[in-house]
Amino acid sequence: MSDEKKCITCPGCDGARDPKYDEVDKVIAKYRNLEGALIMILHQTQEIFGYLPEDVQRYVAKGLSIPLADVYGVTTFYSYFSLTPRGKYRIAVCMGTACYVRGAGSLVSAFEKELAVKVGGTTPDRLFTLEVSRCIGACGLAPVLTVNEDVYGNIGPERVSGILAKYRDRQ
């Protein structure tokens, strides 16, 4: 059995095919005949796995019969795609011009201090990943940040621990 059939997300697995690949098969089948489907497929594949490990990218390339270099080019081009495991909650501080001048930098520092990780890092408990994003188009709320799908506007560093506590309680 080839490598990509083996489970890669759960340590200690018996090596059976990870059922997540069945979901990827469905995504590929749905979009494969559409032009420019790769980004859409990678997007949904990332939702399935939480990130895009090497073997999964290889699986997608094979499934679409396209070069692996094409897939790798796309996954490393868009900051949305992650090649490393990410936390359950993904914090993205907007570093667009408006947010930046209104103090997004100190917001990032506050998160780095609270979580004890640098930008791009994931906490050891895999709960949070800290990222920065380009302008998300909500400049009226600057500085703004998102946690997964939730949006927080007009945030100062003093509210950082409160926001984190909310998600810690939720898990």
Place this chain on the structure above:
Amino acid sequence: MERLKLTIDSTPVEVDPGSTVLDAAKKAGVHIPTLCYHPELKLEGSCRICVVEIEGLKNLAASCVYPAANGMVVRTNSEVVRKTRKSIVELLLANHPEDCLVCPRHGTCELQDLSHQLNVRKVRFKGKKREFALDESSIAVVRDPNKCILCGRCIRICENTQKVSAIGLAGRGSRAVVTTPFNRGLAEGPCVACGQCIKVCPVAALRERDASEQVWKALGNSTLHTVVQVAPAVRAALGEEFGLRPGALVTEKMVAALRKLGFNRVFDTQFGADLTVVEEGHELLHRLEKNENLPQITSCSPGWVKYAEHFFPEMLNLVSTCKSPQQMFGALVKTYYAEKFGIAARDIFHVAVMPCTAKKFEASREEMGRDGLQDVDAVITTRELAFMIKEAGIDFANLPDSEFDLPLGMSSGAGTIFGVTGGVTEAVLRSVYEIKTGKELEEVEFQAVRGFGGVREAQIPLNGMTLRVAIVNSLGQAEKILNKIKAGEASYHFIEIMGCLGGCIGGGGQPFSKDPDIKQKRASALYRQDHLKRVRKSHENPAIKELYRSFLGEPNGDKAHDLLHTHYRARPRY
């Protein structure tokens, strides 16, 4: 369709619709510098060196991609154009390593040329130099991303011309880099080592893995008996490195130079080519008789063979089991030659000079040897040989002529034309016709198989049947024809596939050339040599006849199979 009339630097010019401003400038005799543009590749327009001013247009336009239009007024050397071009070169130099003096592309570097041509005298910008690790995983091709200027020519030739896509652009902005997926290195992916990326790289970001040090060492070791073989395409190109006109045939000077370097025996790969023709011709007749494993596909191009292993493993049964001329030759050097002259195989150091980088890979394949010894110990390209000749201080252009040693230096004209697309087919036809019919071939030149089209077809009458042949050069064309065969849309008896455009004369190890007709010029050198050869059919080469009589026995016989034939394996594409 109506022609477009435009003015380039006050010179009126007419071009066909669909032409670019750059095309029009060429027609008007106006030189516009280019970098990411390459005549054999898809347009990209990424480097902006070719910018021009077009009246009525607010911004400068990249002439290589900008469509020419009626009434257009173009200025190619105004102040703003000159300043912009200089700035672009300065920006490229700002994060380019400053080691020109010791760079292998010193003198052949297009960035260096541009900087010189555009009179760039200082670099106003200071950029952070990149610190990527070299990719030395492949035995044939070395990647140095620190020297890369991101023109994308390598990606385009690998993706579009060769359909391999071993490398691609990864990351974005200042972190963009041409690399293999997950930076795993060329050896892990589907790279076929054809070296076409090296051929189009304007700088030294891609280069061959230099084996000349290893060769120097062997030459300096008096306990080793050094034997060299030289491929046909080398003699049609080596002269370019020494200022001789493109297409100059330098066989005798090349032999003289190899002797001066210190090789004990100077032999000709064309002997190996003649042997390949005899073996492959008999194999074809056998397959035709049994009507199995058809079409027979040639196996002399190691880039093509590796491509087949990665991309068409289900069709490997069609590939001729014959080793390439290089490897047939190597096997004979370590057996026949060693026995005949009473030299132990382990005391022989056998070097092959090739127009090809994939030959380095081929020589390293584990099945290409016996008793723990590789048949070919080192492969150097035409370029590496030129470097060695220069390093030794040999005045190449004024060398007295010298002849190949016997017996493995004797060859036919059929062996010569192996170096050009269509040549293997023509060589095989010359022999197969006579072996099959027992009659002498009156016209040995098969014009129908000559030329440079990506795919050429011919039908050759052969003893009551019609032999359908196809000749393919470049792997992209190979992909097309193999898919057609798989789909049942095409059927042939024999297909010649060469991995590189033009065949070996356009190989990835050949001298860098900006001559647009270089392939034709090199090819005509080989056809000229064929024409002048006394023996023009491989099976009539007396040294080949003697080899079968005294050593091999029958063509395709047991000993021939053991030494001259090989097998292939599927390799992963992903």
